[in-house]
Every structure is written in structure tokens, then in C-alpha cells.
Amino acid sequence: MNSPLTYLIRKPNVSIENPPLLILLHGVGSNENDLFSLTDFLPDSIMVVSVRGPISLGRDRFGWYEITFSGGVPKIDTEQQVKSHKIILEFLEYLSNKYRFNSKQVWIGGFSQGAVMSYSVGLEHPDRIKGIIALSGRLLEETKSQILIEDQSKGQRIYIAHGTNDNVIPVTSARASKDYLESVGLVPIYKEYMEGHTISQEMLKDLVSWLEKELA
Numbered sequence: 001m002n003s004p005l006t007y008l009i010r011k012p013n014v015s016i017e018n019p020p021l022l023i024l025l026h027g028v029g030s031n032e033n034d035l036f037s038l039t040d041f042l043p044d045s046i047m048v049v050s051v052r053g054p055i056s057l058g059r060d061r062f063g064w065y066e067i068t069f070s071g072g073v074p075k076i077d078t079e080q081q082v083k084s085h086k087i088i089l090e091f092l093e094y095l096s097n098k099y100r101f102n103s104k105q106v107w108i109g110g111f112s113q114g115a116v117m118s119y120s121v122g123l124e125h126p127d128r129i130k131g132i133i134a135l136s137g138r139l140l141e142e143t144k145s146q147i148l149i150e151d152q153s154k155g156q157r158i159y160i161a162h163g164t165n166d167n168v169i170p171v172t173s174a175r176a177s178k179d180y181l182e183s184v185g186l187v188p189i190y191k192e193y194m195e196g197h198t199i200s201q202e203m204l205k206d207l208v209s210w211l212e213k214e215l216a
Contacts (some may be wrong), residue, residue, distance in 0.1 A: 001097055004090045006052040009038045009099075013044035020105035020130075020215055021095065023088075024050040025114030027136075028063040035111060041204055043212050047101050052085055053113075055080060064117045078142060081120070088121050091129065105215075109133025109159075111199060112169060114141060119177070122156065123147045131157035131214065133207065135167055136197055138173035139180060149184050157214055158188035161203050163195030 012019045022042065024035040036050035065080035086146040088108075088164035096103065107195045108129050115137020122132035123139075124146045137160075153202060162174035171192060189210060193203055 001094055003050060003094050003098075003129075004087050005054060006032060007091075008050045010030050010036070010039040010042075010048040012047055016045055016104075018100055018102040019045055019047045020107065021047045021049065021099075021101040022107045022109065022211075023092070023095075024048065025064070025088075025108070025117050026053065026062070026116050027049070027060045027110070027112030028053075028067070029057055031060050031062050035114070038199075038204065041208055043208070043215055045215060046107075046211075047099065049095065051088075051091065054084055064113050076140070076142075081117075081140070081142070084117060085120050085124075088117065089125070103128075105130050107133065107211075109135070110137065111135045112137055112197065116143075119143055120146075122158075126134030126156050129156070131159070133159045133211075134174075134177070135161050135199055135203065135207070136163060136169055136174075138169050139176075139177035144180060147184065149186075153194040154185065156186065159207060159210055160188050160190045161193065161207060162191075163193050163197060163200075165195060166197045168197040 024032045032050045032052040039048045042048055052065045055063045057063050064084040066077045067074050106129055108122050110116045115134035118132050119139050120143045122129040162171050164171045178188055181188050
């Protein structure tokens, strides 16, 4: 089976038979190298896979779906989003056939559009995804309609971080995502920073601290 997506992998820096797996999804217009640069800071015990979005937007620029603006309101290409969602699940299946990792400790996280996709895949498949990391992202209405709160959902770990000065995805979107998740019985960790649309050093430090505790 060939990989349905291009990716970079960092295997654990310590000897571990079935490590946790973290799949990283970049934002629109970026590529797999972007979040892979964070691997030096991530826990040594985890297998990290940084994935390239399937939609080409130009030279070394990729995404998970395209966005159009009508009257200043962003509208996503739902068909592309659904297709990317399915491809990510196929990619997870590919990884399970190629590498050894703990299938009960699969985490998915991303930045911006990658966070949107992480919400989508993670919340809709709590049986396959242990934890979700959403950095500067938002929860789609389309994802809300697909969420089925199951026993596995209650055990899901969700980490949300957002900049209060984000002018790409406003912080109100992150707050609304948090409120919605709490309304359906989930318990996300939520943090705000005096930042724009970026992953700051403080953001990363807090995320790694949380992840280390969750993996302990």
C-alpha cells in the first residue's frame, strides 16, 4: 500500500516498542516542513508524523480545502474538506500497516486549517483518536453535525490555543469552539495568548508541558 499523502517522520528518540503517535497538519499555503520544525521540542517518546495537504495551491504551497470569500464571509469547499478527511483516515491506516505504534494513543493536531481538520477527524472518530490539538483554528458547523458523543468521546483529550490578536481566524471562533465542546460534555483545555495568527514560544512551551503530562 502506497501512502496517500506525502509526509515526514520523526521516530521516538528513546527505545519504545509501541510509542504514541502524533499526526501534525499544517495550515493553508504551507507544507509538511512547517510543523515538522517543532519536533525538536516535542516529547522524545512520541512518534511524530507531519503531513502535506493533498491540494496544491502553488509552488510548495498546499492545503486541505480551498476557501472563497463572498461578501467578506469565508466559505469552505465542503467537498474538498470531506475528501481530505477521508484521505487522512486512509493515511492513518497506511501508518498502522507500516509502523508500530500504540493505536490507543493516536493524537492529531494542527495549526489554522490543520486545526480545523484535526477537530474534524478527531471528534468524528473518537474510537481512533485519543487527543486533539487545535492551534489557531476553529470548529466547522459541518463537523458539529457529524459529532456523535460516545463513551470514547468522554475520554478524549482536547487542547485549544489561540491568539487574542489573530486577524485570520478571530479568537471569538476559538471561544465558540470551546463553548460548543463543553455544551456536549467534553472538557477541553483552553488557553489564550497576546499573539496574532502564529505559534509563539510560550504557546509551544505550554503545549509541550500539557502533552508530556498526558503521555506520562
